Amino acid sequence: MSEKAGALAAEVPSARAADDALHDAPVGTFWFTVKLWLARLVLLAVLLGAWEWASGTIIDPFWVSAPSQVLDRLREWIVTGSLWFHLGITLQETIAGFVSGSVAGMALGFLLGRNEFLARVLDPFILSIYSLPKVALAPLFILWFGIGIAAKIVLSAVIVFFLVFYNTYAGVRDADQDLIDVVRLMRGKRRHVLTIAVIPSAMVWVFTGLKIAVPYALIGAVVGEMMASNKGLGHLIEGSAGQFDTAGVFAALLVLMAISTTLHELLNRLERIVLRWKLVNR
Amino acid sequence: MLIEYRALGKRFWKGGKPVQAIDNLSFSVAKGEFVSVVGPSGCGKSTLLNLAAGLMAPTSGEVRYAGEPVRDVNHRVGYMTQKDSLMPWRTVEGNVDLALRIQGVARGERRDRTRHYINLVGLGGFEQHYPGELSGGMRKRVALARLLVYDPETLLMDEPFGALDAQLKMVMHEELLAIRDRTNKTIVFVTHDLTEAVTLSDRVVVLAPRPGRVKLIHEVPLERPRNVFQIRFTPRFGEIFETLWSAIEQDMRKGEEV
Ligand SMILES: Nc1ncnc2c1ncn2[C@@H]1O[C@H](COP(=O)(O)OP(=O)(O)OP(=O)(O)O)[C@@H](O)[C@H]1O
Ligand SMILES: [Mg+2]
Numbered sequence: 001m002s003e004k005a006g007a008l009a010a011e012v013p014s015a016r017a018a019d020d021a022l023h024d025a026p027v028g029t030f031w032f033t034v035k036l037w038l039a040r041l042v043l044l045a046v047l048l049g050a051w052e053w054a055s056g057t058i059i060d061p062f063w064v065s066a067p068s069q070v071l072d073r074l075r076e077w078i079v080t081g082s083l084w085f086h087l088g089i090t091l092q093e094t095i096a097g098f099v100s101g102s103v104a105g106m107a108l109g110f111l112l113g114r115n116e117f118l119a120r121v122l123d124p125f126i127l128s129i130y131s132l133p134k135v136a137l138a139p140l141f142i143l144w145f146g147i148g149i150a151a152k153i154v155l156s157a158v159i160v161f162f163l164v165f166y167n168t169y170a171g172v173r174d175a176d177q178d179l180i181d182v183v184r185l186m187r188g189k190r191r192h193v194l195t196i197a198v199i200p201s202a203m204v205w206v207f208t209g210l211k212i213a214v215p216y217a218l219i220g221a222v223v224g225e226m227m228a229s230n231k232g233l234g235h236l237i238e239g240s241a242g243q244f245d246t247a248g249v250f251a252a253l254l255v256l257m258a259i260s261t262t263l264h265e266l267l268n269r270l271e272r273i274v275l276r277w278k279l280v281n282r
Numbered sequence: 283m284l285i286e287y288r289a290l291g292k293r294f295w296k297g298g299k300p301v302q303a304i305d306n307l308s309f310s311v312a313k314g315e316f317v318s319v320v321g322p323s324g325c326g327k328s329t330l331l332n333l334a335a336g337l338m339a340p341t342s343g344e345v346r347y348a349g350e351p352v353r354d355v356n357h358r359v360g361y362m363t364q365k366d367s368l369m370p371w372r373t374v375e376g377n378v379d380l381a382l383r384i385q386g387v388a389r390g391e392r393r394d395r396t397r398h399y400i401n402l403v404g405l406g407g408f409e410q411h412y413p414g415e416l417s418g419g420m421r422k423r424v425a426l427a428r429l430l431v432y433d434p435e436t437l438l439m440d441e442p443f444g445a446l447d448a449q450l451k452m453v454m455h456e457e458l459l460a461i462r463d464r465t466n467k468t469i470v471f472v473t474h475d476l477t478e479a480v481t482l483s484d485r486v487v488v489l490a491p492r493p494g495r496v497k498l499i500h501e502v503p504l505e506r507p508r509n510v511f512q513i514r515f516t517p518r519f520g521e522i523f524e525t526l527w528s529a530i531e532q533d534m535r536k537g538e539e540v
Binding site for chain 2: 176178179181182183184185186187188189192196197200201203275277278280
C-alpha cells in the first residue's frame, strides 16, 4: 500500500495523485483483512474447542483445567474485585519499571553514542552487568527495598534499561554522517546535530528496543511478585498453584497476556505517530 | 583567490590498501567566479568539494579559503552533495527550512523564504511530502532549495542536475545563473555534462583519471547574462566544447573500460 503510493508520487508530479493512491489502496486490502481475522477466529475456536473437549475425556482437568472453568474463575475474580486489585498492582510496577528503565536507557544510550571515549571506558562494566541474568538480582532488591512494589519496579527497570540502552546506542552510532555534516555546514551546534540528525534517526532503533522490552518489563514485575509478595498477578499465579487451582493459574496467565499485548499495541500506535515518515518509505 | 588548492594530495585507505585519489593538484577559484570541474568517474571531483567544505583533511598540500587554511567545517560554503542527503523524517518544507531554523530566523520570514525556494525549484504543492514520496529528480531539487534558501557566500555543487530531464535542467540552469548574476556568488560545480559546464561557467577544469590531477583549464569567455537555451548553438560555444571534448575523450573511454 505505501509502496504503491510512493511509486505513484514519483511518476506523477502532482500532489493529488499521491493522495488518490492512498485512498484506493485500502479497498484492495479490506477483504484481505476480513479473511485474515476470520481465519484467526476459526483457529482460536478450534483450539479452545479441542481444549474443552480434551479436558475430562483424555486428560484429567486437574492438570489442564478447561476454558469454561478459566472463564468461571475470571468472572469470580471480577465480581469479588480481586482481579482489579492485583491487576492494578502489576500494571503499576510494570509501567513504572518500563518508563524509568526506558528513560534511563535512552539517556545513557544517547550520551555514550555521542561520546566514544566514555563508551569505551564504560563498555566492560556495562557488559558485565548486562551478561548477568537480571532475575538473579531479585533477592538483592527485595533485601534492599522490601517486599512492597519498589523492589519489583527496580527489577523491571533494570531489565528494561539494558534492552533500551543497547538499542539506543546502536541507533545513535548508526546515524548517517552525511546528514550530520549537512547540519554542521549550516553552522549547526551540537544540540542541532542531536535534535535534527541523530535523535530522529535513532528513534527507529529506540522503538525496536522499547517493543522488545515490554514483555521483559512484565517479567521483572511478575518474578518479583512470585518471590516475595502478597499482591499482584505473580502472587495470584503463585497462590493459585499452591492451592492446585489450575483454572486460577490459567486465568492469571490470560490477564498477563492481555496486558502485554495491550502495551505492545499502544507502543505500535505511538510508533506510527512518531515514525510517520517511515510509513511512506518503501 | 577565494578557494586555493595547493599541491593537494589525498590518499584513502581501502581494505588496508592505499588509494591515491588526488595527486599534486593545484588550481584556484576567484571570488565571484563560476568554475566547473569535469573528469572521469573516480578522479576525485567529490573529494575536492569535501576538502573545500572542510569535511576531510588533505594528505599533503593544502586547501585555502579566503586566505586561511581550511581546518574545520567551512561555514562559509553551502554544499549540495552528490547524494541528496535529505532528512527522511522531515517534510520537504522541514528540509528546506533547516538552515533558517538553525539561524533562528523568525517563523514568518522563514516560511516565506522556504516557500519561495520550493516554488523556484518547481515543487510547489509538495511542501508537506516526505522525501520517501519523491522521485530522485524531485529530491535533488529539494536539496537545491535547501542550499539556496540560506544564501551561503559560496556554493559547492556536486552533479546537482544529473537526475533531471533535459528541459527541467535548462530551467534550473536559468535560475542558477539568474541567482549568480544577482548575488555574484562564487560557485564550484561538478558535472559529467560538458554542455552544462560550458553553458554555466567562466572556467572549466578538466581532471585526469585517478589519481586526480589538472589536465586542462579552459576559459569560457562567453558574455553574460547568457541565454541558456540558445548559447549552445553559437559558434564560440562549439569551439570551446570541441577543445574540452578532445581533452576529456580519451580518458572517458579509459574510465569506462575500468
Ligand atoms: N571516504 C572514502 N574512503 C575510501 N575511498 C574513497 C573515499 N571517498 C572517495 N574514495 C575514493 O577516492 C576516489 C575519488 O572519489 P570521488 O568520489 O572523489 O570521485 P568522483 O570524481 O566524485 O567520482 P564520480 O564522478 O563517480 O562521482 C575513488 O577511487 C574513490 O573510491
Ligand atoms: Mg563524485
